[in-house]
Amino acid sequence: MGETRWLDDDEMRAWEGFLAAGALLNRRIEQQLKEEAGLSHAQYEILVRLERAPGGELRMTELADALLTSKSGLTYQVTQLEKAGLVRRRACPTDVRGIFAVLTEEGRRTLHSAAPGHVALVRRLLIDHLTRDQLAVLADGLGAVGRRLRDDAGE
Structure with missing residues (x-):
């Protein structure tokens, strides 16, 4: 297997900063969305993706891929949104196994x-805590990591 390449001080600082910032951001976002809109972060992202989609709808498989979540996890979240009247499902006319998630007007208002x-x-x-240069580096770096992980998952 080879010798372990331990993280040096700068690499460890980056890793720990990433973990802390991600966890703290997620916690605050979850809290704010729950308190102000009654939504989880996952549910908010579903509504965003549906609003951006042509006709306000996406196949469930496409939505799961876009959100980087499992089909079962997406099904649970869409069920909750459907119960709240924010999303509805419809069958795909050309594929009996295909289901679309569709943004309702109430979902759009929410x-x-x-x-x-x-x-x-x-x-x-x-x-607002980052300079334009820092934002560009962050976007480029995390974008590269995300692309690599998606490519690795496709193997």
């Missing part, structure tokens, strides 16, 4: 109501 507070929090906790 998203538009939740978005300003969510964006303000993301700005306050992350974006």
